Amino acid sequence: MIGKSDQTRQLLIWILIGLFFLAVIVKVGLLSIGAFPFNSDEAIVGLMARHILEGNWPVFYYGQAYMGSLDATLVALGFMLFGSEIFVIRTVQILLYLGTILLTVNLSARIFRSHIAGLVSGLLLAVPTVNVTLYTTVSLGGYGEALFIGALLLLLAIQIDETPDNTLHYLLWGFFSGLGIWAFSLTIAYILPTSFIVVRGLIKSRRSRWWVQGALIFLAGIIGALPLIIWACENGVSILFQEFFGSAIAVNAGSDILSTLVKHIQHLFLFGITVTLGFRPPWTTEPIALLLVPLALIFWLLVFIQIFRRLRDESSHRASYWMIAGVMGAVILVFVLTPFGSDPSGRYFLPIYVTLAIFAGDFFAQPAFRINAPFRALILAIIVAFNLWSNLEAAAQYPPGITTQFDAVTRVDHRFDDQLVDFLSKHGETRGYSNYWVSYPLAFQSDEELIYIPRLPYHLDFRYTDRDDRYEPYQVTVEGSDRVAYITTFHPALDGNIRASFRELGVGWDEEKIGDYQIFYNLSRPVRPEEIGAAWFGN
Structure with a gap:
């Protein structure tokens, strides 16, 4: 006879499988109608993968030194199994995203002690905004890996906070931090907030020689970032730092610091917020699914209220809430203070949507203020419908389709x-x-x-x-x-x-x-x- 806990576990597994199926259906459906153009950035990933199979393994994405070849290496494995085709590149991205969904569901459920929170977070990732759909379906060299590794770092940080004496968790966090920095420096947005939890774990650990743990973390990080470190030794650290801090897109070179800062803040509010919440696609400033935008805005305002309430919470999980919110803060800080703030597309805001989905799960499961369950269910259904509508509307407008290109030319x-x-x-x-x-x-x-x-x-x-x-x-x-x-x-x-x-x-x-x-x-x-x-x- 199956116990109640076993039945619940089986139900949760089936719901999770359903979320995976829904996520795949959305992406495969859009791919089947040719909604995603095959642009040059993605073609370079495919060419790199071919060259890897020929025995020529590059450390970085061709022509730059701030995005490693991890994505191209994974695509090369796909090419080896299924042939050198565009669909293989995109299948790799879909698999990475399914991994991100799985980790995020687990993360949300762990932080908020609620399976409902995890499943709602998963639903919002299974049917995401156009921005997330785009950059987790086509490859630009490392966004899928950044989201996956980032979610893994958050989950490892939670593990460290709960079991601070487990050396393996520290080693894994160090390794994937190093790997993430090489794969795509966007993972810094995850490394910074999780590092506070890791340091706290070292302090909480009953081991007296905490510095040994720290040295092991550092060593694991070096192993993860080894391709980058070897390249830096051969080519110089200065080039690496210039690339990491956006020299490739430094369109404001020569402008004074204050005017550049103001421009980046304008981009944050005009482009960043609107694309993150799904009010516009990343290639234009024109709104999308306009009829549902006011309702979507209400939903996300409620989620932001939930976030602020949680950050004031005096519970033992407060550090975890701040860690998740810290990802958003780190993304915003990097965007405003570096040349990446000149990019209006919205791709650098992908981690923010994931963290918002986590807090949205908490809002639905256990709101920090009085709001009845039917209304929460209704507004959740509306936001999912809004995301789906916006994706379909974007796909129907071909050209340009669901494209990575902001500039019409x-x-x-x-x-x-x-x-x-x-x-x-x-x-x-x-x-x-x-x-x-x-x-x-x-x-x-x-x-x-x-x-x-x-x-x-x-x-x-x-x-x-x-x-x-x-x-x-x-x-x-x-x-x-x-x-x-x-x-x-x-x-x-x-x-x-x-x-x-x-x-x-x-x-x-x-x-x-x-x-x-x-x-x-x-x-x-x-x-x-x-x-x-x-x-x-x-x-």
Whole structure:
């Protein structure tokens, strides 16, 4: 005969399986209708994974040194099992996210001593905002890993707080902290608040030689971050710190500190809060699912009240509440004080939604103020409906679809990629030049038969950075070719510049338009960008 506790456990397991199924259905459903364009950042992850299988393992994401190759390594394992396909990249992200949901359900239930709290948190992650759906379905190199490792660090911190004499928990926390810093520095938002719990655990521990525990944590962290440490020894620590603190997106270079700080605070309120709560998708400032936004706002205001009440709670779990809230505080602090605050997309706010979902679970299970259960159930149903509606509405607007691209000039319609590959292959134009948003998807989709390095600007003001040209072997391949073509997108001024330059050089050519792609091919001689690129190489 099954006891009541066993029946409850079985019921909880089935509900958890249902949450997993719901999360998968949402993502697979959106993927099946082609809602997610295959953009260049994701293509680079796929190319890295291919190169790993060929025996070339990079320490970091191509062209930068603040995001490790952990994601590409996991994708490489997927490629080894199922082939080098886009769906494999996204399957890896879905599996990582399911792991994040599982850890978050456990975390919420542990902190608030309520299975209901855990399941509600899981429901809000299974049907999340558009921002979370996007960055946990497509890969940008490390966001899925950051959320998963972050949730694991929070759970380990709870374990340490409850059993401060368990050395294994300290070692695991140290290892995954190091691994997280290498995988993606966004995990610092988790390391900072959990480190206070870890230090408190060392103090509470009955072991007199607490410093030995601390040394073991440090050693485990070094092991986790070993690829990063070796790279820093070979290339210098200064480059690493510059990259970690956002040099790649430092668009406000030269601005005074106060004006930059004000701008980042504006971005926080205008872009960060709205995208985190799901009021807008990450690629535009236009609202989404507008009819339900007021009700969603009410829900999240109630959750914020719950948070403030919990932080004033004098219970023994207060430190855990502050730790979860500390993740939000750390994200905001890093966003405001570093160049990452110049990014309006909302991807850096992913940890905030997860922590809000945790407190939302607490609000539903045991509100800190009087509010009846039917009303809580109703408003929970509304917020889930709001999230689902916003995802479906975003998917229906294709182009751009559910895209990672905030700037309209980077939103290439990739539904024409197969036609582009066929055209270039048919005409023997296997080498050439394009912009960042064309080059890498083209290389991946053609199995690297078509190599077009990003030496052309995509900004309408001709701004260009050589950071776009991320993979040296491609440079060697194209520069050694005696036949090249050019591909542009959304840039009439650049097209005119290319035509005028060809005429001035006495070069003949043909043109073709395929979707958003403007192709200059069949050149009478190879022309290098240095011969025609004064308009952008001089910037």
